[in-house]
Amino acid sequence: MIKKLFTLHMDSSMFEPASPEEKKELTIKRRSVSFWQDAWRRLRKNPTAMAGLVLIILLLLFAFAGPLVIPYKYDEQIRGFENLSPMQTPEERASIKEAIPKTKNRSDEFAYDFKTSQNTNTTKKAQETAPEIKKAVFPHMLGTDSLGRDNLVRIMYGSRISLTVGIVASIVILIIGSIYGAFSGFIGGRTDNVMMRIVELLYAIPDILIVILLSIILKEPMSQLFAKSTVMSKITGIGPGLVSMFITFALLYWVGMARIVRGQVLQLKEQEFILAAQALGANNNRIIFRHLLPNCIGPIIVTTMFQIPAAIFVESFLSFIGLGISAPMASLGSLANDAMSGIQTYPYMLAQPAIMIAIIILAFNMLGDGLRDALDPRMKK
Amino acid sequence: MAGFLVKRVLSSIVTLFIIITATFFLMHAVPGGPFATNEKLGQGIIKAMEAKYGLDKPIFVQYGIYLGNLFRGDLGMSIASKEGKTVNYIISQKFPVSARLGGLSVLVALILGLFMGCYAALRHEKFADRVIMFISTLGIAVPGFIMGMLLLLLFGVALRWLSFIGLNSPLDYILPTFTLAFYPACFIARLIRSSLLDVLGQDYIRTARAKGIPAYSILMKHAMRNAILPVVTYLGPLLAYVLVGSFVIERIFSIPGLGLFFVQSITSRDYPLIMGTTIFLAALVIFMNLLVDIVYVFIDPRIKLK
Numbered sequence: 001m002i003k004k005l006f007t008l009h010m011d012s013s014m015f016e017p018a019s020p021e022e023k024k025e026l027t028i029k030r031r032s033v034s035f036w037q038d039a040w041r042r043l044r045k046n047p048t049a050m051a052g053l054v055l056i057i058l059l060l061l062f063a064f065a066g067p068l069v070i071p072y073k074y075d076e077q078i079r080g081f082e083n084l085s086p087m088q089t090p091e092e093r094a095s096i097k098e099a100i101p102k103t104k105n106r107s108d109e110f111a112y113d114f115k116t117s118q119n120t121n122t123t124k125k126a127q128e129t130a131p132e133i134k135k136a137v138f139p140h141m142l143g144t145d146s147l148g149r150d151n152l153v154r155i156m157y158g159s160r161i162s163l164t165v166g167i168v169a170s171i172v173i174l175i176i177g178s179i180y181g182a183f184s185g186f187i188g189g190r191t192d193n194v195m196m197r198i199v200e201l202l203y204a205i206p207d208i209l210i211v212i213l214l215s216i217i218l219k220e221p222m223s224q225l226f227a228k229s230t231v232m233s234k235i236t237g238i239g240p241g242l243v244s245m246f247i248t249f250a251l252l253y254w255v256g257m258a259r260i261v262r263g264q265v266l267q268l269k270e271q272e273f274i275l276a277a278q279a280l281g282a283n284n285n286r287i288i289f290r291h292l293l294p295n296c297i298g299p300i301i302v303t304t305m306f307q308i309p310a311a312i313f314v315e316s317f318l319s320f321i322g323l324g325i326s327a328p329m330a331s332l333g334s335l336a337n338d339a340m341s342g343i344q345t346y347p348y349m350l351a352q353p354a355i356m357i358a359i360i361i362l363a364f365n366m367l368g369d370g371l372r373d374a375l376d377p378r379m380k381k
Numbered sequence: 382m383a384g385f386l387v388k389r390v391l392s393s394i395v396t397l398f399i400i401i402t403a404t405f406f407l408m409h410a411v412p413g414g415p416f417a418t419n420e421k422l423g424q425g426i427i428k429a430m431e432a433k434y435g436l437d438k439p440i441f442v443q444y445g446i447y448l449g450n451l452f453r454g455d456l457g458m459s460i461a462s463k464e465g466k467t468v469n470y471i472i473s474q475k476f477p478v479s480a481r482l483g484g485l486s487v488l489v490a491l492i493l494g495l496f497m498g499c500y501a502a503l504r505h506e507k508f509a510d511r512v513i514m515f516i517s518t519l520g521i522a523v524p525g526f527i528m529g530m531l532l533l534l535l536f537g538v539a540l541r542w543l544s545f546i547g548l549n550s551p552l553d554y555i556l557p558t559f560t561l562a563f564y565p566a567c568f569i570a571r572l573i574r575s576s577l578l579d580v581l582g583q584d585y586i587r588t589a590r591a592k593g594i595p596a597y598s599i600l601m602k603h604a605m606r607n608a609i610l611p612v613v614t615y616l617g618p619l620l621a622y623v624l625v626g627s628f629v630i631e632r633i634f635s636i637p638g639l640g641l642f643f644v645q646s647i648t649s650r651d652y653p654l655i656m657g658t659t660i661f662l663a664a665l666v667i668f669m670n671l672l673v674d675i676v677y678v679f680i681d682p683r684i685k686l687k
Binding site: 205209213216 | 410524633662
């Protein structure tokens with residue numbers, strides 16, 4: 001038998017069947033860990049992130065289930081219950097007022113008179129509905145505002161608005177930004193160039209200025225739209241201010257997401273599995289939505305997570321300077337804005353929404369940091 | 382170099398032009414002119430008013446006139462102010478107040494941020510580092526105006542150490558300046574800490590140390606030059622932050638600056654004033670970004686000009 005050089009000429013006698021022990025050694029003993037299991041395991045080890053997650057769950061409960069427990073509505077004005085401090089009842093306040101000499105109480109009286117005279121129209125309505133002074137059915141745990149509305153319920157509704165804005169806005173950003181970025185990166189060439197020029201331009205514009213401008217402009221057409229179709233406002237229950245806010249987010253804030261997704265897609269599209277998909281005849285849409293975007297899921301989730309507190313910040317910022325949410329509805333920003341006028345006498349009314357915004361934003365940032373480390377360790381700063 | 386400059390300046394001009402155009406057409410897309418809300422005025426008066434402010438002409442003609450005026454540096458008349466003030470006059474009156482506060486805040490942010498960042502980097506992984514990192518994480522997460530409210534409640538209302546209305550004495554600057562400077566200071570501290578840690582681990586620092594150069598001059602002369610670069614890039618966004626932050630800070634602390642006036646002009650729907658202020662602030666931010674980009678090239682010769 002001539003042994004040929006350079007060929008793998010092998011004799012079957014060189015092989016022998018493996019023993020059962022050897023077979024056993026080769027089986028994979030540990031269960032394979034999926035991407036999500038791995039991320040969850042890393043996230044669970046991070047105490048700050050877990051604290052953030054628990055805090056967010058509590059906040060969601062507070063904002064969405066809380067109003068079911070408290071027997072007041074956010075626009076329910078109770079006469080005789082104006083400007084109560086936390087846990088105070090009107091009877092208690094009356095007894096305090098009697099005890100203190102009149103001169104000392106003047107600033108309080110003045111603020112009270114000023115506010116009620118300002119809002120005579122609305123209080124008149126309340127007078128009609130509530131002719132005699134009722135007893136408190138439930139303690140006003142955080143006090144009441146100048147129109148006799150329960151602060152706790154208003155803060156719950158405010159947090160609900162904030163959370164809704166944060167989550168919906170970042171979903172809008174997620175959809176627009178990732179699709180734009182994926183197409184730009186995947187198609188490449190001149191299309192990519194033009195699309196990225198647009199992104200650069202939007203990046204250079206001072207965004208808050210444009211957001212303010214847009215919310216001024218959108219407010220009126222939106223309220224007209226809402227006035228025409230009662231169905232729309234009933235279904236969504238969010239009012240024109242919020243919708244115009246979502247539109248501004250949709251127009252401006254997807255830029256960062258688009259950049260990140262494009263960067264990922266540029267890396268991924270050179271890999272073999274994309275070539276394989278193309279060879280099998282998949283069209284561009286299928287490649288982008290089934291192959292590229294699912295592979296960018298880590299950075300996409302992390303960016304979305306950081307968009308939520310950013311959106312909440314912008315919403316409270318706008319509501320604080322008098323844009324955004326309109327009157328009877330409360331947002332944390334507008335609550336703070338209302339409290340600014342009575343800051344000397346009722347400082348707690350400013351402290352409550354301010355602390356609430358701080359907690360919400362902090363919680364999302366904590367979870368976002370943890371998710372960044374868990375989903376994409378390379379992104380760690 | 383010249384090519385880079387020309388390209389950069391041109392792109393800034395294009396951005397500014399787009400902002401001006403967008404602002405103009407957005408403002409004019411609003412249904413109902415600025416006089417539509419006042420029902421006491423008769424039709425004739427409204428017509429006359431619109432003719433006076435040139436609002437009766439076709440929109441593209443108005444746009445052309447506005448651009449022409451803008452080119453000559455005229456931002457138009459304020460509609461809401463009763464004495465018929467020009468937007469230029471209002472900006473020249475109000476902006477210095479904001480600029481003083483903003484400039485002071487930038488200074489405080491830089492000093493505080495650099496100090497915190499350097500100290501944290503030098504005490505890496507020690508107690509001081511942990512404390513500074515904790516504070517700066519908190520400072521980045523909590524928005525500036527919330528911090529302002531809480532500071533005001535603590536020092537103004539609860540402790541009554543500082544007054545918080547207006548800017549009448551030098552002491553009045555403390556709260557608003559600190560509020561405005563806190564977030565950027567924390568951001569700069571983190572930037573400097575991470576870049577300084579990076580630089581301090583490099584060989585040339587070890588060489589300098591081996592030559593017996595005192596630690597202070599290693600930090601200031603050798604390490605800082607490289608570590609400061611990210612902070613220079615941050616100067617542009619920092620300025621934009623201070624300008625926008627002033628809207629709320631001035632509202633919280635009742636400071637009669639451009640920010641407060643801008644917010645008030647939103648409620649009174651004074652369109653020329655809103656437009657003028659937006660364009661003025663946008664131009665300022667774009668110009669500062671341009672300046673920072675150019676300065677950056679001079680500071681860091683390693684950067685290749687595209």
